[in-house]
Amino acid sequence: MAGAMLFPSRRLRATPFTARVSTSGVSGYTVYNHMLLPTVFEDLQADYKHLKENVQIWDVSVERQVQLLGKDAHKLACLISARDLTNAQIGRCYYAPICDQSGAIINDPIALRLAEDKYWFSIADSDLLLWVQGIALGLDLNVEVCEPDVSPLAIQGPLAEDLMADVFGEEIRNVKFFHFKEFPFKGRMLNIARSGWSKQGGFEIYLNDTQLGTELWDAIWEKGKKYNIRAGCPNLIERIEAGLLSYGNDMNREDTPLEIGLEKYISLDSDVDFIGKQALLKQREDGIKKRLMGVVIDGSEMPPLTMPEEVLIGGKNIGFVTSAVYSPDYNGNIGFAMIEASNANADTEVSVESKTGIRKARLCEIGDFWTQVQSKN
Numbered sequence: 232m233a234g235a236m237l238f239p240s241r242r243l244r245a246t247p248f249t250a251r252v253s254t255s256g257v258s259g260y261t262v263y264n265h266m267l268l269p270t271v272f273e274d275l276q277a278d279y280k281h282l283k284e285n286v287q288i289w290d291v292s293v294e295r296q297v298q299l300l301g302k303d304a305h306k307l308a309c310l311i312s313a314r315d316l317t318n319a320q321i322g323r324c325y326y327a328p329i330c331d332q333s334g335a336i337i338n339d340p341i342a343l344r345l346a347e348d349k350y351w352f353s354i355a356d357s358d359l360l361l362w363v364q365g366i367a368l369g370l371d372l373n374v375e376v377c378e379p380d381v382s383p384l385a386i387q388g389p390l391a392e393d394l395m396a397d398v399f400g401e402e403i404r405n406v407k408f409f410h411f412k413e414f415p416f417k418g419r420m421l422n423i424a425r426s427g428w429s430k431q432g433g434f435e436i437y438l439n440d441t442q443l444g445t446e447l448w449d450a451i452w453e454k455g456k457k458y459n460i461r462a463g464c465p466n467l468i469e470r471i472e473a474g475l476l477s478y479g480n481d482m483n484r485e486d487t488p489l490e491i492g493l494e495k496y497i498s499l500d501s502d503v504d505f506i507g508k509q510a511l512l513k514q515r516e517d518g519i520k521k522r523l524m525g526v527v528i529d530g531s532e533m534p535p536l537t538m539p540e541e542v543l544i545g546g547k548n549i550g551f552v553t554s555a556v557y558s559p560d561y562n563g564n565i566g567f568a569m570i571e572a573s574n575a576n577a578d579t580e581v582s583v584e585s586k587t588g589i590r591k592a593r594l595c596e597i598g599d600f601w602t603q604v605q606s607k608n
């Protein structure tokens with residue numbers, strides 16, 4: 232693939248912000264929900280350093296919304312979500328893994344409750360719309376399920392709040408983490424949440440009119456100049472440090488929430504009966520056979536890895552690396568690895584088979600990188 236380009240077509244959807252992204256120094260894209268997602272601007276490390284000190288504007292339109300609207304919207308939301316949404320509040324966001332009947336994770340969206348009868352599931356990279364429409368149809372529910380014209384634009388970084396206050400007013404500062412509120416822009420009301428796929432703080436603006444994409448981008452860019460704003464994107468280094476898992480990379484349909492450490496976001500002990508609950512209860516009872524761990528790999532700058540790299544103990548395969556990168560602030564190579572349960576313990580010494588040969592490595596808990604990075608600074 233090296234050096235080859237992505238051939239454009241209607242199947243590879245542009246976003247309301249593509250016109251601006253393409254002239255803002257983007258140097259790499261991936262495809263996510265059949266849409267373009269920037270992955271690199273200057274280079275991974277420069278983007279990372281800038282994100283941690285300033286503010287960036289991210290086109291995350293690929294986080295498409297699956298909208299549930301109607302009398303049975305709440306019922307359907309509770310049925311598909313492994314997190315208990317029975318008491319979901321209007322104006323709140325919930326990280327809500329979605330499983331199939333076998334407990335396998337099919338998406339890990341953020342659920343937003345917009346009204347008594349209206350939800351958005353802000354999805355990761357899989358066709359959740361088809362699953363939800365199929366369930367609504369099969370159960371003859373009174374609900375309309377669609378993908379509305381809604382495209383999130385994230386403003387991330389330590390200066391995000393000041394910039395957002397300049398654009399949308401001081402009131403934005405009162406929006407709490409994982410809450411959202413409507414703010415006016417050019418005569419429309421936009422939902423803005425304090426959320427985003429980084430630990431640097433920030434907001435996500437749910438633009439609800441493709442036609443306004445360029446105007447919204449430009450309004451933020453103009454006020455952002457004094458904060459040294461740059462175009463950016465979810466950053467591989469920062470998100471691994473933060474322990475944020477990527478659907479399709481660190482988990483997919485071969486895994487359950489119990490195996491990837493998402494048990495705190497699912498509700499096995501509540502009364503709600505969601506799809507996959509019985510299978511997950513059984514797995515909890517029987518015990519998991521593999522578990523996603525953090526991994527710290529020896530060596531200085533790691534060359535780009537070709538995932539999945541094998542993880543070995545004494546020459547025997549015990550799992551594979553799902554994502555890994557060199558972190559400048561951690562001053563080491565960090566990543567995630569799916570490891571057979573019997574060996575999935577923090578501080579276990581392992582080796583990783585990389586393109587540059589076998590390297591020593593050590594397992595740790597996923598949440599630990601962040602504490603370790605913080606304590607180094």
Ligand code: THG
Pocket residue numbers: 294324325326339340341353354355356383409426427428435475476
């Ligand atoms: N924003 C929006 N939609 C999304 C993502 C996003 N859809 C796909 C993907 N990202 C979903 N995955 C996650 C994973 C973690 C978080 C957000 C989206 C996250 N987690 C918090 C944390 O780990 O600190 C806490 C979550 C909680 O307390 O409920 O932010 O980024 N719109």
